[in-house]
Amino acid sequence: MGVLESLTYAYPELLIAIGAMTLLIVGVFLGDKAAPRISAAAVAILAGAIALVIFGPEASGVSLFDRAFRIDAFSSFAKAVIFAAAAFAIMMSDRFLAGEKLGRFEYPVLILLAAFGMALMVSATDLIALYMGLETQSLALYILAAFNRDSRRSTEAGLKYFVLGALASGLLLYGASLIYGFTGSTSFEEIARIAAASENNTGLVIGLVFLICGLAFKISAAPFHMWTPDVYEGAPTPVTAFFAAAPKFAAMALILRTLATSFTGDMVEEWRPVIALIAVFSMAVGAFSAIAQTNIKRLMAYSSIGHMGYALIGLSAGTAEGARAVLVYMAIYVIMTIGTFACILMMRRRGGMTENISDLSGLLKTNTPLAIVLTALMFSLAGVPPMAGFFGKYFVFLAAVDEGMIWLAVVGVVASAISAFYYLRIVWFIWFEEPAPAFERDAGPALGVAAWGSAILMFPVLTVFMGPFLQMAGRAAASLF
Numbered sequence: 001m002g003v004l005e006s007l008t009y010a011y012p013e014l015l016i017a018i019g020a021m022t023l024l025i026v027g028v029f030l031g032d033k034a035a036p037r038i039s040a041a042a043v044a045i046l047a048g049a050i051a052l053v054i055f056g057p058e059a060s061g062v063s064l065f066d067r068a069f070r071i072d073a074f075s076s077f078a079k080a081v082i083f084a085a086a087a088f089a090i091m092m093s094d095r096f097l098a099g100e101k102l103g104r105f106e107y108p109v110l111i112l113l114a115a116f117g118m119a120l121m122v123s124a125t126d127l128i129a130l131y132m133g134l135e136t137q138s139l140a141l142y143i144l145a146a147f148n149r150d151s152r153r154s155t156e157a158g159l160k161y162f163v164l165g166a167l168a169s170g171l172l173l174y175g176a177s178l179i180y181g182f183t184g185s186t187s188f189e190e191i192a193r194i195a196a197a198s199e200n201n202t203g204l205v206i207g208l209v210f211l212i213c214g215l216a217f218k219i220s221a222a223p224f225h226m227w228t229p230d231v232y233e234g235a236p237t238p239v240t241a242f243f244a245a246a247p248k249f250a251a252m253a254l255i256l257r258t259l260a261t262s263f264t265g266d267m268v269e270e271w272r273p274v275i276a277l278i279a280v281f282s283m284a285v286g287a288f289s290a291i292a293q294t295n296i297k298r299l300m301a302y303s304s305i306g307h308m309g310y311a312l313i314g315l316s317a318g319t320a321e322g323a324r325a326v327l328v329y330m331a332i333y334v335i336m337t338i339g340t341f342a343c344i345l346m347m348r349r350r351g352g353m354t355e356n357i358s359d360l361s362g363l364l365k366t367n368t369p370l371a372i373v374l375t376a377l378m379f380s381l382a383g384v385p386p387m388a389g390f391f392g393k394y395f396v397f398l399a400a401v402d403e404g405m406i407w408l409a410v411v412g413v414v415a416s417a418i419s420a421f422y423y424l425r426i427v428w429f430i431w432f433e434e435p436a437p438a439f440e441r442d443a444g445p446a447l448g449v450a451a452w453g454s455a456i457l458m459f460p461v462l463t464v465f466m467g468p469f470l471q472m473a474g475r476a477a478a479s480l481f
Contacts, residue, residue, distance in 0.1 A: 339454020
């Protein structure tokens with residue numbers, strides 16, 4: 001395939017990269033007064049990238065740049081979710097950034113660059129390409145975490161994220177170098193071929209463990225979760241919403257492709273116990289640590305750790321059905337998270353933003369629509385039927401049971417029951433406590449669309465998207481195996 005022909009399959013990435021550079025130059029000349037227009041242009045660029053992914057040249061396993069990247073149903077599914085989450089992160093931020101006097105043109109540009117890195121991640125089929133995409137995303141996220149330079153909490157969050165991210169990158173690179181040393185290749189296909197032909201893969205397994213540790217940091221899976229609560233609390237709330245959604249999905253998709261493509265066959269039994277152990281740790285940390293939280297952003301941090309554990313249950317199955325379950329679960333998680341943070345961004349009074357769970361007391365009486373939306377999202381996060389969150393957990397548990405990992409599914413059910421306590425505690429505050437001072441009503445249309453849209457999608461029986469969505473996830477998972 002010629003270079004020009006190859007580039008036709010990379011149009012979404014090219015659009016985002018060129019668009020980000022163009023908006024950066026425009027912002028330099030026009031200044032921060034152009035921030036709203038640059039944000040609108042960034043959303044338009046992401047919408048165009050989604051259209052190119054969906055309606056662009058059909059690719060059923062096209063390899064680009066000497067097999068460094070692969071364009072298939074899996075990467076297309078992941079990119080559509082990532083770009084949509086990035087677009088909502090920009091739209092949800094305008095009112096907040098203007099109110100906090102943080103309306104700078106760099107914000108949407110950084111979101112675009114992070115989305116570009118994620119697009120590279122989910123298409124990577126080479127260790128070097130994997131690292132390039134991961135660091136492109138991470139460098140933008142480090143800056144976003146410390147975006148509020150005048151806030152001690154924000155700068156502390158950025159510094160912690162950077163230092164621990166550098167440690168994770170070191171672990172990942174060490175693992176990648178061991179894998180290269182024992183196989184002589186950085187290509188996923190070659191690694192899989194050599195691993196299948198070798199009788200002793202001890203060194204390769206050690207490299208894989210280090211690689212998994214580095215990637216586990218990116219999804220904030222325990223015990224590599226240390227950065228998550230402080231970064232979620234310290235970063236500006238729209239940035240936290242972005243952190244909790246798109247990067248998590250991209251990193252999970254990267255882990256899924258790496259393990260499903262490079263370490264298949266007999267190697268599955270080598271990494272399955274590691275993934276299962278990380279899943280158990282993550283579910284335990286998420287279930288117990290969130291109970292004591294009074295800040296809703298910190299609670300969502302521990303909630304995300306727990307949800308990564310549930311997704312890893314599906315991954316540990318090591319099958320196409322397990323991969324489908326992971327994609328379904330993560331897509332539902334992204335929708336739930338965006339909707340929840342849209343509600344958190346509506347927690348504003350004249351004195352500024354509020355983040356305490358107690359501030360939601362009596363919300364049903366002071367802001368009934370917001371109370372209903374947040375209640376629906378909390379029920380879905382808890383996995384209460386018939387919400388979408390329940391079906392997400394059902395699919396990952398079923399994938400584990402089908403592979404004989406009944407104990408892991410049981411641990412997941414127990415952790416889910418424990419975690420339901422802190423979600424339902426929020427519902428209790430909303431419905432049964434004495435009303436706290438009311439929030440401001442003028443939240444803007446973007447937050448309303450994100451919140452109500454997410455809440456409606458939590459009722460699969462009310463939408464026509466569930467069937468096609470499951471079919472797309474199935475095709476995406478099948479393209480890996």
